[in-house]
Amino acid sequence: xxxxxxxxxxxxxxxxxLALGTPALAVATPADSPAPAAARHGAHAIPFxxxxxxxxxxxxxxxxxxxxxxxRGVTVYAGTDPEDIRHRKPxxxxxxxxxxxxxxxxxxxxxxxxxxxxxxxPLVVADRSLHLASAPNFRDAGGYRTADGQWVxxxxxxxxxxxxxxxxQDLAKLRRLGIRTVFDLRTxxxxxxxxxRIPAGATAVDANVLGVADTGAFNVTxxxxxxxxxxxxxxxxxxxxxARAAYHSVLESLVERDDESVLxxxxxxxxxxxxxxxxxxxxxxxxxxxxxxxxxxxxxYRAAENxxxxxxxxxxxxxxxxxxxEVRPEYLNAGFDEVQRRFGSFDAYLESGLGLDxxxxxxxxxxxxxx
Numbered sequence: 001x002x003x004x005x006x007x008x009x010x011x012x013x014x015x016x017x018l019a020l021g022t023p024a025l026a027v028a029t030p031a032d033s034p035a036p037a038a039a040r041h042g043a044h045a046i047p048f049x050x051x052x053x054x055x056x057x058x059x060x061x062x063x064x065x066x067x068x069x070x071x072r073g074v075t076v077y078a079g080t081d082p083e084d085i086r087h088r089k090p091x092x093x094x095x096x097x098x099x100x101x102x103x104x105x106x107x108x109x110x111x112x113x114x115x116x117x118x119x120x121x122p123l124v125v126a127d128r129s130l131h132l133a134s135a136p137n138f139r140d141a142g143g144y145r146t147a148d149g150q151w152v153x154x155x156x157x158x159x160x161x162x163x164x165x166x167x168x169q170d171l172a173k174l175r176r177l178g179i180r181t182v183f184d185l186r187t188x189x190x191x192x193x194x195x196x197r198i199p200a201g202a203t204a205v206d207a208n209v210l211g212v213a214d215t216g217a218f219n220v221t222x223x224x225x226x227x228x229x230x231x232x233x234x235x236x237x238x239x240x241x242x243a244r245a246a247y248h249s250v251l252e253s254l255v256e257r258d259d260e261s262v263l264x265x266x267x268x269x270x271x272x273x274x275x276x277x278x279x280x281x282x283x284x285x286x287x288x289x290x291x292x293x294x295x296x297x298x299x300x301y302r303a304a305e306n307x308x309x310x311x312x313x314x315x316x317x318x319x320x321x322x323x324x325x326e327v328r329p330e331y332l333n334a335g336f337d338e339v340q341r342r343f344g345s346f347d348a349y350l351e352s353g354l355g356l357d358x359x360x361x362x363x364x365x366x367x368x369x370x371x
Contacts, residue, residue: 045149046371047071047096047120053113055127060103063092063125065115071096077114078105082124082155085114109173121371126154129301130173134165137269137301141277142368144294146285150371157254157262157368159277161269161302164194175199180260183207183250185272189214194267207249207264209272211242226323230271231334237275238338238349248354250276251283255356255363270298270327275335283350283361284368288336295332 051065063076076092079085092100096117105111110130116122125143132138138160142152158179166174182198183205184191191206198204220226237243250264266272274295281291299306306325310318336346343349350356356364 045120046123046151047117048115048123049145051115051123051125053125053127055111055129055131058103059105059107060101061105061111061113061127062099062101063113063115064099065094065097065123065125067096067117067120069096071117071119073118074098075116076100076102077116078102079112079114080108080110082112082126085112085124086116086122109176123151124154130158130177132166132170132173134167134170135160135163135269136305137161137298139297139301141280141294144281144286144290146369147287148285150285150369152281152284152286153368153370155261156257157264157280159269159273160263160265161273162194162267163196163198163265166197171197171199174263175201178261179263181205181253181257181262183246183253183262183264185209185246185264185266185276187212187215190267202263205249205253207246209237209240209243209246209266211240211245220320220324223319223323226320227328227330230323230328230331233271234275234331234334235338237272238335238353239342243272243275244353244355247276247279248356251280251354251356251364252360254280254367255360257367268298268302268325270302271331274298274327274332278332278335279349279354282346283356284365292329292332295327296329298327 047067047070049066049068052063054062056062065074067074072095074094074096075090076094077086077088078091079088091102091105091113094100102113110126112124112126114122114124126140128139128143130138130140138158140154141157141159143154144152146152155177158177163182179199179202181203182196184196185207187208187210196204220229250262253262264273264276278291278295281294282288302325306322309325310322313321339346339349339353343353350361351358
């Protein structure tokens with residue numbers, strides 16, 4: 001059975017999931033400027049170890065959080081600007097570990113919730129998904145907690161699949177959210193077949209991960225062969241010169257960004273986009289299990305689209321095609337294994353593979369980490 005790589009590209013992207021999370025995952029980031037390293041675990045450190053927001057179908061929001069021992073109470077504020085929330089009245093209160101529901105908020109591009117503990121620094125959270133019907137895998141790539149208790153900024157880095165179906169309303173929303181640079185990780189053939197629609201004033205950057213004009217074709221005759229094709233593709237995203245150049249351009253833009261938001265995407269937003277996010281989060285110190293959960297979340301965001309695609313195929317083809325539409329732990333593991341095999345360590349991959357020296361890596365963390 002021959003399956004075109006254009007179809008395979010539809011299966012190439014990324015995922016996301018947090019502790020305490022649900023399919024509509026939260027984005028979390030501290031509200032204030034970074035604390036000195038010595039203070040990160042002191043009395044003024046952000047005490048939250050997990051926090052999620054899920055927007056419900058009725059427009060309400062379910063918030064869940066867990067804080068370190070010693071946090072007895074949390075007050076919740078809501079606002080549409082993450083930098084200016086707490087002048088409003090509180091919308092909920094809870095214990096150090098709690099789940100609350102907030103209702104009655106007006107429609108907005110995005111609601112942010114500031115969790116203010118009775119001791120320690122506050123944290124701003126939001127639903128991870130941007131809820132774009134035209135791009136179901138469009139979401140915030142930040143909002144994760146690092147191994148040392150810092151947080152990846154929210155509202156700075158976004159990830160997605162195909163942008164060709166974005167509506168004018170979607171584009172206006174993305175412009176208001178500050179997206180000014182869009183990295184297209186697809187091949188020229190994919191770009192021609194589904195041209196990007198990007199927000200007014202944004203700059204489009206060609207960052208072809210595969211480095212070829214088209215995605216070619218794979219001879220895939222069994223589910224096992226399909227899985228192997230995806231594993232091999234993941235390794236290519238680590239080792240190929242075109243992939244290293246593409247991911248260098250994405251990360252370098254974040255090192256040098258000037259208070260603007262960045263979006264990277266491919267066709268499905270799960271494989272090429274998935275490795276971009278995995279590499280970024282790992283570089284920032286996010287634990288491997290969180291990186292994997294984020295990777296696998298694409299299966300949730302793309303569930304309806306994948307089911308519709310499979311429903312159009314004969315049953316004999318569905319079992320073969322399904323691994324190409326999904327993301328699986330073994331795919332991501334293949335990428336990390338290739339990093340170890342080719343470069344010896346992830347730090348060496350960043351420096352030798354992606355061209356980010358120690359200063360670049362420090363600047364990247366300075367740009368994107370708070371807390």
